[in-house]
Amino acid sequence: MKLVVIGCGYVGLVTGGCLAAAGHDVVATDNDSGKIASLQAGRIPIYEPHLDEVIASAQNAGRLRFTTDTGEAIRSGEVIFICVGTPPRETGEADLSAIDNVARLIAMEARSPKLVVEKSTVPAQTGQKLRRALNVYGRSSGLQFDVASNPEFLREGTGVGDFFHPDRIVVGVETPEADRQLREIYEPIVGGRFDCALHPHGCPASPDPEFLVTTIPSAELIKHASNSFLAMKISYANVIADLCERLGGNVEEVTRAMGLDPRIGRQFLNAGLGFGGFCLPKDIQAFIHLADQVGVDFSLLKEAERVNRQRIDRLMEKIRHHLWVVKDKQVGLLGLAFKPFTDDIRLAPALDVIRQLRAEGAKLRATDPEAMERTRAIFPEIAYSGDPYEVARGADALLVLTEWPQFKQLDWGRIHREMARPLILDARNMLDPLTMRLQGFEYDSFGRPAVDASVTAESAR
Ligand code: UDX
Numbered sequence: 001m002k003l004v005v006i007g008c009g010y011v012g013l014v015t016g017g018c019l020a021a022a023g024h025d026v027v028a029t030d031n032d033s034g035k036i037a038s039l040q041a042g043r044i045p046i047y048e049p050h051l052d053e054v055i056a057s058a059q060n061a062g063r064l065r066f067t068t069d070t071g072e073a074i075r076s077g078e079v080i081f082i083c084v085g086t087p088p089r090e091t092g093e094a095d096l097s098a099i100d101n102v103a104r105l106i107a108m109e110a111r112s113p114k115l116v117v118e119k120s121t122v123p124a125q126t127g128q129k130l131r132r133a134l135n136v137y138g139r140s141s142g143l144q145f146d147v148a149s150n151p152e153f154l155r156e157g158t159g160v161g162d163f164f165h166p167d168r169i170v171v172g173v174e175t176p177e178a179d180r181q182l183r184e185i186y187e188p189i190v191g192g193r194f195d196c197a198l199h200p201h202g203c204p205a206s207p208d209p210e211f212l213v214t215t216i217p218s219a220e221l222i223k224h225a226s227n228s229f230l231a232m233k234i235s236y237a238n239v240i241a242d243l244c245e246r247l248g249g250n251v252e253e254v255t256r257a258m259g260l261d262p263r264i265g266r267q268f269l270n271a272g273l274g275f276g277g278f279c280l281p282k283d284i285q286a287f288i289h290l291a292d293q294v295g296v297d298f299s300l301l302k303e304a305e306r307v308n309r310q311r312i313d314r315l316m317e318k319i320r321h322h323l324w325v326v327k328d329k330q331v332g333l334l335g336l337a338f339k340p341f342t343d344d345i346r347l348a349p350a351l352d353v354i355r356q357l358r359a360e361g362a363k364l365r366a367t368d369p370e371a372m373e374r375t376r377a378i379f380p381e382i383a384y385s386g387d388p389y390e391v392a393r394g395a396d397a398l399l400v401l402t403e404w405p406q407f408k409q410l411d412w413g414r415i416h417r418e419m420a421r422p423l424i425l426d427a428r429n430m431l432d433p434l435t436m437r438l439q440g441f442e443y444d445s446f447g448r449p450a451v452d453a454s455v456t457a458e459s460a461r
Contacts (some may be wrong), residue, residue, distance in 0.1 A: 001025070001185055004077035006070065006102050007272035008035055010046055010159070010344075011119055011152055011357025012083030017051060018163040020058035022188040022194050028066050029073040040065040047343040047370045050160040071109035079115045079181055080106060081150070082130075086120050092285030094123055101128055106145070107138030115146045115181050121223055121283060122149075123290045127172065127216035148178045149216045151223035156277065157341030164189065164196050168210040179213055186211060224290070227283040228301055233268040234275045241271035241447025242314070245276045248269065249448030250431070271447045273353075273401065273427040274311035276338035278346040281308070312352045315399075315427050318444055319357070322423055323397055327361035330393040330420065334388060335402025335428070336368035336375045343370035345378075350401040353427075354379055367391045369404055392418040403428040412439050 002025050005016035006031035018026040030036055035045055042059070044052045058064035067073050074080060084098035087103060099120060106116060111181040116134060118127060127149050134145040149172035152161045171182040171188065190211055196203050214222070241251040251271045259266025275281065284305055291298035323329050338348035343352060348371075358379075365383040366375065372384045385391055388407065392398055392415045400407060408430055416422045416439055424436060426445040436443035437451040444450060 001079065001181070002077040003027075003185065004029070004073050004080040004119075005083055006030075006073070006080060006105075007083035007085070007120070008032070008039060008066065009083065009085060010048070010156065011154065012081070013039075013044065013046070013051060013081055014048065014054050014154055014159040014163055015056065015081055015119055015152065016064060017054040017058055018160060018189075019185065019286055020061075020064035021054050021164075021197065023194060024063065024185065025077075026058070026064045027073045028077050029068065029070045030066075031068075031070070033068045036066050048159055049157065049341055050197045054160055054231075056260050057195070057197070070105055074106055074109040074114075075111055077114070079117060079185065081119045083119045086122055086286075088282050088285050091246060092288045092289045094121075094282075094289075096122065096126060096129075099126065099130065100133060103133040104137045107136075107141070110138065110141070110143055110145075113144055113146070115148060117148045117150045117177050117182070119150055119152055119153065121227075121279070121286075122220060123224070123286055124217045124220040128219060131174075146175055146178045147216065148173045148182060149219035150182065151219055153223075153226065156344055157339065161198050164194065164198060165206060166209045168212055170212045170214060170219050170222050172214045172216035174216060182200045183211065212308075222285055224287040228304075229269050231275055231280045231284045231308070231459075232301065232304040234270070234280075235304040236251075236309060237269040237271045238274060238307055238446070244447040244449075248449060249447075250449055256437075270429065272311070272429050273315060273349040273446075274308040276346075276348045276350075277344060281305075281347045290374075312349060312356065314446070315353060315425065316356050318425055319397065319399075322425065322442065322444065324437075326357065329362050329396040330394055331357055331362045331364055332391040332398040332419075333364060333366035334368075334391065334400045334407050335404055336366055336397065337371035337402050337404075340402055340404045341370075343374055345371050345374045349427075351375070351378065351456045353401060354382065358382070365391045365395070368402065369406060377420065387420055389414055394418070394420045396421045397423040397425060398423065400426040400428050400430050403430040412436070412441075416440055 003019055003024050003026045005012045005028040008028050016026045020026040022371050038045055082102050084102055086094040102241045127147050131147040151170055169186050173179045190208055238253055240254055242252045255269035258264050258268055284301055288298055336345055340370055361382050367385055367388050376384055388410055423442045429445045433443055433448055433451045
């Protein structure tokens, strides 16, 4: 099928690339001509594992092209995926002006009826407003537009795998024709008939994803409800971690046992610095705002957000406790991205930690495998190095802020020798407390008991 993707950000690129790999003809467009020029030249403006291979092979096969000519793109396809940004306003409410602009463009440029699919995360009821806008803006043409909602559940860092091997595909539709078109688009994914960049020798056997057809408001709600629930799970685990610290428990033992109950599940119960990124914090705020607007009390979610904000304070308390005076201390930062396998630092907890440490006069040196350049653009005054050992050199404390697996593999004996004071504050519970103590570190993390010297001596015997 001929498809159009409007918006070449993270969601648009993964959607366009993967749908082209699934055998569709895709034209992707964006109003940022620099971005389109770089995509045409084969440069992907974001770091996302496997996305470059997917896009390059679709371009080479002639199934994916990028253009700045949005009008031509709109006219070229039967189904248009809107993948533009919906950033939060100061109030937390989603800013839908980019969607409104795209609706106007589609209505003006289309010469035949289209199915317009919202892929951007939007508040419930946007679908109805989008249909109304398309029909108002396109009233002189007499064309009728069909609208659908097709929320994405892509996690940065594993987005390509999530697209090719989803748990579920949700489509909110108003007509049988929209249902038919979306089934046809996703048929290769549901039936496992596509070139999978992740498994060139055949994908491992797994159950086919559920293809769920709902109303448009349900589809819109499913996205917000899912992300908010994940955020609540993380905040819940973080409160349990605080309790463990006060009561002598170990959050990993507690959440592991909780997670073995299939009604709860193990994922998203990792305690630490809390959730960041552009989805969970933004979606939770938009959902709170939406609930307030329609008079539904969602204090539950407000608390999850408050708990998340406090994680930075909890880390700062630990830093002050261990360092006593923070001013002029040399602090090394391992990790800047909001999570591993991405260069995304939007609403990354590490940025708040940097702000606070700078306000208290610490001297900072930071490393991250992918996110240093983006962070340097915001904090040019701190020192950066691609070498974690250099970051540790002469440091009074080393903070783990993102759990990149390569940090786990570091030569910690060497890190110990490089540091002025071998103090590790592991805000992601990435390292094993006992191993760190045995290596001679002062080590602290979230919700896991400090291993005291006698235990350390006992284990060493
Ligand atoms: C999220 C959703 O998972 C995805 O389905 C949706 O489409 C977009 O939003 P993403 O923002 O890429 O994806 O990241 P995710 O893996 O959900 O992590 C979000 C944040 O939560 C990260 O900062 C991560 O470090 C943190 N986190 C996650 C925890 O602190 N503990 C956990 O147990 C899990």
